[in-house]
Amino acid sequence: MAVAAAEKTKNPSSKHNIEAMREAFYERIAKKDMAPLWKVMRSMVTKEPVSRCQPHVWHFDDVKSLVMESGGLITAEEAERRVLILENPALHGESRVTNSLFAGIQMIMPGEVAPAHRHAASAIRFVLDGEGAYTAVEGEKAFMAPGDFVITANWAPHDHGNPSNKPMLWLDVLDVPAVNFFEASFAEHFDDAMQKTTRQDGDSLNFYGSGVLPDGTPAMNRTPIINYTYARTRPIIARMAQAGDIDKRHGARVRYANPVTGGPVLPTMSANLALLPKGFKGEPYRSTDGTIFVCAEGKGTTTVDGKVLEWGPQDVFVVPPWKRYSHQAEKESVLFSISDRPAQQALGIWREGK
Numbered sequence: 218m219a220v221a222a223a224e225k226t227k228n229p230s231s232k233h234n235i236e237a238m239r240e241a242f243y244e245r246i247a248k249k250d251m252a253p254l255w256k257v258m259r260s261m262v263t264k265e266p267v268s269r270c271q272p273h274v275w276h277f278d279d280v281k282s283l284v285m286e287s288g289g290l291i292t293a294e295e296a297e298r299r300v301l302i303l304e305n306p307a308l309h310g311e312s313r314v315t316n317s318l319f320a321g322i323q324m325i326m327p328g329e330v331a332p333a334h335r336h337a338a339s340a341i342r343f344v345l346d347g348e349g350a351y352t353a354v355e356g357e358k359a360f361m362a363p364g365d366f367v368i369t370a371n372w373a374p375h376d377h378g379n380p381s382n383k384p385m386l387w388l389d390v391l392d393v394p395a396v397n398f399f400e401a402s403f404a405e406h407f408d409d410a411m412q413k414t415t416r417q418d419g420d421s422l423n424f425y426g427s428g429v430l431p432d433g434t435p436a437m438n439r440t441p442i443i444n445y446t447y448a449r450t451r452p453i454i455a456r457m458a459q460a461g462d463i464d465k466r467h468g469a470r471v472r473y474a475n476p477v478t479g480g481p482v483l484p485t486m487s488a489n490l491a492l493l494p495k496g497f498k499g500e501p502y503r504s505t506d507g508t509i510f511v512c513a514e515g516k517g518t519t520t521v522d523g524k525v526l527e528w529g530p531q532d533v534f535v536v537p538p539w540k541r542y543s544h545q546a547e548k549e550s551v552l553f554s555i556s557d558r559p560a561q562q563a564l565g566i567w568r569e570g571k
Contacts, residue, residue, distance in 0.1 A: 266505055270315050270537035271307040272521035277345065277531035284324045284386060293329040293377075294410070300324075300389060303533060312393075314535050315507030317557045318486070319393040322533075324386045325350055325379040333376035333412045336404040338396045339439070339483045340369040343388045343511050343553050344447075345531045349381025354443045357416040361385065364447025364513050366473060366490075366553065368482055370439045372403075374412050388511055388533060390555045392485040422446070425476045440475040440482040447513070451551065454492040466502040468493040468544070468552075481559040489554045493517065493546035503541040504569035506556035510534050515550025519543070541571075 243253060254261075284301050293299050300321040305314050314320035319338075322345070325331055333353075342352065344365045351360045352367050354375045361367060367387075369375045379385055396402050421443045424431055434441075450471065457469035464470055470491035473482050481487040493499070493515070510519070512528045519526045519534065521542040526534045536542050544552070561567035 266539035268316075268507070268537040268539060269307055270305045270507060270535065272524050272526060272534070272536055272540060272542075273306050274526040274528055274532055274534035275303055276529075277533070280322055280533075281346065281386065281531075284322050285384065288324060288326050288384065293325055293331045297334070298323060298331055298389075303535075305535060305537075314390075314509060315394075315537065315557070317392065317395040317398075317560070318507065318509065318555070319389075319391045320509055320533070320535075321389045322386055323377075323389050324384055325377050326384050327379050327382050329379050330410050331377040332410040333374055333407040334404060335372050335374045337371060337402050338391045338393045339371045339485055340375075341390045341483070341486055341488060341555055342367040342369070343390075343555075345386045345388060345511070347379075347381070347383050347385030349383070350377065350379035350385035351418070352377050352443070353412055353414055356412065356414055357420055357443050358414040358418055359421075359444040360418050361387070361444065362447065364451065364551075364553075366445040366447070366450075366488060368440055368443055368445075370483060374407065376411050378411065388509075390486065390509055392483075392557070392560070395485060395557065395560060419444070422449075430477065434477055437475070437477055438480070438484045440473075441477065442482075445473055450490055454490055454551070458492050458494055463494065463497075465500045466543075467491050467499070468497060468546075483559065484563065485557060485560045486555055487558045491552050491554070493544055493550045493552065495546060495549045497544065497546040497550075499544040501541050501543045501571055502569070503539050503571070504556075504558070505538050505567050506558040506561055507538045508536045508554050508556040510536065511553040513551040513553050515546060515548050517544060517546040517548075517550050520545070 300323045302312050303314050303320040344361045344363050348362045351358050354369055355373050421441055425441045454469045468491040470489050473488045475482055512530055512532045516529045519542055521536050522540050528534055
């Protein structure tokens, strides 16, 4: 019997018959909203991560001129948020920089207010240009300066205003694609454009980021600090570099932390700030979290799977998941970075390697 079956499979007409039977079967089960796993299993369960994303850099000089042009076309009130999306070249039309993260450059002009709202997605902002504008979050009006790292947690009311005489631009990164993957998006708008502020600028940093906590502070899965200022964080990485505390892959790097738990600033996103000494040549590194980088200072390149990305002040670039990369610094440089590492770690799927 086994020999006969083997002979049948060698027969071309027999192979044709079984293929025809299979196709007929697939058509029948499709009508019942079913499909065969064996036809797609290798593309679903891959040996290693397969990213749809491409490495890419957005140079600030190009971006700024286009964002400034948008200021004459639409107001912050009309747009609700005047943002130009940074779309990954491989994901055009999907409003995302990686599969799980949204990124865009937001601008607020002198005298404008971007009205108060809140949403299920969490947001991270890194200030690129301008000074004197503010973000009001949960009752605290935080004035911002270049290099500041501002948090808007899930469902936190927030609005932006600019009482200065210069436009302010910042990078927005949100976990909107991840929230929408779970089909869990909610949003709410408020009657008043500006929320009432009951706390002074810097209160959250002073209350929670000074080595003490208000008595009775409960554990929380996101940081209570609104603004991690560059003026406070930059000297820390400089002192690390002077002390020789330099990682061969990442430079002298710190992780922004939730001071209550020591964990990431948000359950879905984490952020780092790293100083690369002049002449730094980083060892190759890769991890499963797609990462967005911003050059706060300096000049250099990042090589991603053989593609060289040149960057300078305020340039933004993205490294896709599981793509091997290394940094090289032409002069002393500072890189800010954001990724979805906490979400992956919570699911037990995050990995790193050389």
